[in-house]
Amino acid sequence: MAASVTAADLTTYVSPSTGDAGGGNTFPGVTWPLGVVKLGPDLYDGSDAYSGYDDDGNFTGFSMLHESGTGGAPKYGVVSQMPVLGPIANPLADHNDTRAQADVAEVGYYEAFLGSGITVELGGTERAGFYQYTFPSTSANVTRDVLVDVSHVLSSYRGLGLQQAYLGGNIEVVNGNSSDAYYQGYGSYNNGWNRAPEWTVYFCGSFDPAPSSYATFLGTGNTNDILVSYPAGDNVTSTSRLGVVYTFDNDETTTVVTSRVGVSFISTAQACANVDSQIPVGTTLESLTAATKDAWNDQVLSKITTTDTNATNLELLYTSLYHMNIIPTNKTGENPLWESSEPYYDDIFTLWDLFRCGTALFQIIQPDPYEEYIRSLIDIWRHVGFMPDARSSFWNGATQGGSNCDNVLADAYVKGVRGSVNWDDGLSAMLTDAEVVPPNNDDPRDPSGSTAEGRGALPDWLEYGYITPTFGRSVSRAVEYSVNDFAVYQVASGLALANASVYLERSRNWRNHWNPEAESLGFYGFVVPRDTDGFIAQDPLTCGGCYWADYYYEALPWEYSWNAHHDIDTLLAYTGNETTFLARLEMMFTPGAYLSGSFDEMIFNPGNEPSFTTPYLFNFINRQDLTVMYTRRFAQAYYSLGPDGLPGNSDAGAMETWLLWVMIGLYPMTGQTTFLIGSPWFTDLTIDLGTGRTLQISTTGGSEESYYVQSLKVNGESWNKSWLTWDDIFANGGTLDFVLGPNPANWTTGPTPPSPATELAKQRRR
Structure with missing residues (x-):
């Protein structure tokens, strides 16, 4: 490990999977800081998957919108694709897939290994996502399909009436299966942890290479669906479940299939504009991952830097900074x-x-x-x-x-x-x-x-x-x-x-x-x-x-x-x-x-x-x-x-x-x-406060066994209070210099912290 991480790629210290099991409910997929798109897997094992992720579940799709660390009931899990080895007789059937090995989650990159042998890799931007599928070699009677399901949604199974519902939507296949083909449409949904009424998301997606064939589908929204129409036409609007099955040539030249998808809450035109501007034709997964890492480094992770080399502390620091900036959504x-x-x-x-x-x-x-x-x-x-x-x-x-x-x-x-x-x-x-x-x-x-x-x-x-x-x-x-x-x-x-x-x-x-x-x-x-x-x-x-x-x-x-x-x-x-x-x-x-x-x-x-x-x-x-x-x-x-x-x-x-x-x-x-x-964990920290201001924190004498504060200087002056104010160190920047030791020391002999609502309080009791 380098002696300093101040100029390094700080995303190497981030573990997106931290907290995605054991009740943490974090989102391990691909996202930008405060970005709209949170592209990742949806898994289900019979219980709620709040962020879409369930470590014991089967894959049911890979969708564009998620939240991280939420409870109550799942939210989003919409605008989904699911790769399937076909042919698909009924797209409304349960097309889940098992996990063949552990997923790979990095900042800006996610990889899932399906039991069918399909590998899914994901990348994205603020308002668009990128899918890359690698299909296994198969026999001639097996097709390589991608299921686009407008009615896919994360639901709740707790019985509290908070389950999301698909209310209806539209999907249109434009230019058939030609080289400039794409699909667009919208889905409307409701509910989730905040008991929201109907809301709508628009989408716009395409594939490379172009599919060899496609068929839209339309059916009832019941668990045991009776197929209504497959194909259903090139432009379908319905309150029933609907989507498209895309089929790709079963030969060695089409082992890899990519898809670019944009989303918007305004219109399909804006969804198409989002994907075309943020993931133009020819964009590679590698370039998207690099751009996402740059965004996280520049906008978030570089705001706190250190020359400390304790790997565990660095990973806790930058992983935590990452997860606190996934939501809210801009x-x-x-x-x-x-x-x-x-x-x-x-x-x-x-x-x-x-x-x-x-x-x-x-x-x-x-x-x-x-x-x-x-x-x-x-x-x-x-x-x-x-x-x-x-x-x-x-x-x-x-x-x-x-x-x-x-x-x-x-x-x-x-x-x-x-x-x-x-x-x-x-x-x-x-x-x-x-x-x-x-x-x-x-x-x-x-x-x-x-x-x-x-x-x-x-x-x-x-x-x-x-x-x-x-x-x-x-x-x-x-x-x-x-x-x-x-x-x-x-x-x-x-x-x-x-x-x-x-x-x-x-x-x-x-x-x-x-x-x-x-x-x-x-x-x-x-x-x-x-x-x-x-x-x-x-x-x-x-x-x-x-x-x-x-x-x-x-x-x-x-x-x-x-x-x-x-x-x-x-x-x-x-x-x-x-x-x-x-x-x-x-x-x-x-x-x-x-x-x-x-x-x-x-x-x-x-x-x-x-x-x-x-x-x-x-x-x-x-x-x-x-x-x-x-x-x-x-x-x-x-x-x-x-x-x-x-x-x-x-x-x-x-x-x-x-x-x-x-x-x-x-x-x-x-x-x-x-x-x-309190007591810092690092020998030094630099916090970038913006407009050229910094807070510089240093410690001497610290270790895993030596962390009690012995003395403190604030902006170079000896300090005897257990508190300070915004103006002391944040308004214009400042310095905190700690001396640490293995035993408690009686250094806080000054006034105690304010109690501003207390009448005639000993506001700075001695």
Whole structure:
């Protein structure tokens, strides 16, 4: 390995397959940073394949659109081709194929080996994809076919009513099977994890060499289809399943068949323009792979560089950077719903997952796309009425807790994002979340209020200052609504809104769910359910089903009781004193404390976002050494390279961004300018902040056994605080110089981190 990777091809350190098994649900196929096309395999073994990939499944197709690290239900898996050894008597039959050997996944390249002997290689660009099929030598009565199935889609088998459906489409074969032949059309679909209504994607594809023959097909959409028409004509529009079977000469000269396919959400003409401009005739797979690697190097990976040579750490670093930039999707110019001069970003899964770690790092790594992203969120409000907490296929959906888009906007605002952002509209969008009850979308998972957007439990929040069990997820939403209102306050006060203080006061309402008598494991005081008669009995070590209609969503009362991160000094006062605060924090990480749990039976859950910030809270009592100890321990125990390398669902890169912050040695307090200090894993890091600014991080004395901070200099000055601010090192760049050692050192003798929502708080307690 070279002594420095600063000028090297950093994609060699990326493992696209990391997290694609074991519940990580990452996408291992071919994509560009934030690109529309995510070309990869669809496999099925009887259960949901959220990103299309199932390590135990059979190949059912290779489709152009996917997402990465999503849960709930699969999304996309459309615009598909499937190579088959024919002849195909019935194209509506199940034409799946087994895996002959392990797939090969690299940045910009994917290769699959089918049990039939066919090899599939994939490449692509932002809005077009490239298939290369190598067929085996076969007998004369076996044909080499490619099945283009408009009705192919990833479905769900969980029984929650979230399964996608093919609603209808069109396919047209242009110029028959001549050398300039191509096919074009569209498919319409619905549903998925965000319960989206009908949306349409257009496609345009061709083959080289030209097929020897083709036949369109049309049939019913049932599992046991009765063939209606095969061939069905050169231009078919139907709500029934439809597609084309292309047959290629069975001789040694046509062993390799390639196909170029473009997609668009506007028209077939735009799909054809996309493929012709991005993958012109004669483009090779090798050149596409090289261009994709260049894009990832230039736009993402080169933003963090090092001269360190620890191979494992380098691979974790660059693999994580890769996976955090697969989605959202930049669909600027491809929005069919409205015309706008603003950018448009889609496939946001979900800000409930991403606001703690992901979006803060997105701003640092890709400041220009990040500003576009903020503008897009505001523009969605202009045209839809609410910003999304989650959005896909041009539809808001899956708001799991609060209106956490507010947190993202506040974080951008306090860190100086201005540019072309209209912050007056941004604040208006946030005030919509804070004051307007969204219409109920009657989600069967929780029919009590909207799960599509906004704050569905706002009626209780405005009337009582807490949320009763009339609404699902009442306690966890109360904690999140408090954080959301603090976010509103941050922007409102910055823009001198007259009643900004109203939202600061509302941000303290999480306290109305704090029952000081609730007891667990010898500790008192937890956020619990309540109604107008008072607190409701709740074991802090249980959360019922932890699902949409329960008191808490995806985390225990123990976990949510730490999550009012804008008001930590109040929490410290509620727990009694720093000694109790310390003991209570350490209980989160005690094996056996949570006997019904997982992750070594501790309460802390490294695979879920409500636990992300908790190990950093030691900094609030100047025990930064414990922050370092626990974050490094969990990062090394639960993250690794390979298919099972994540502690849970990637959640669109949320898991990976938590690991990246641990490795960098900082952690963001979203909606604030505060960063909590950890311990970097590298001897040096250079983070490119854009416009000629850099953050230079160095460590001396570090090793696998020597990682406790002994001293720190910030911009050359000795530092005694366990935190710093955006202005200290990011606004204009800066330096962090760490000295590390094998034992804890008492270097954080200065003021503790701010607690900006706490009245008369010891804001910088000594």
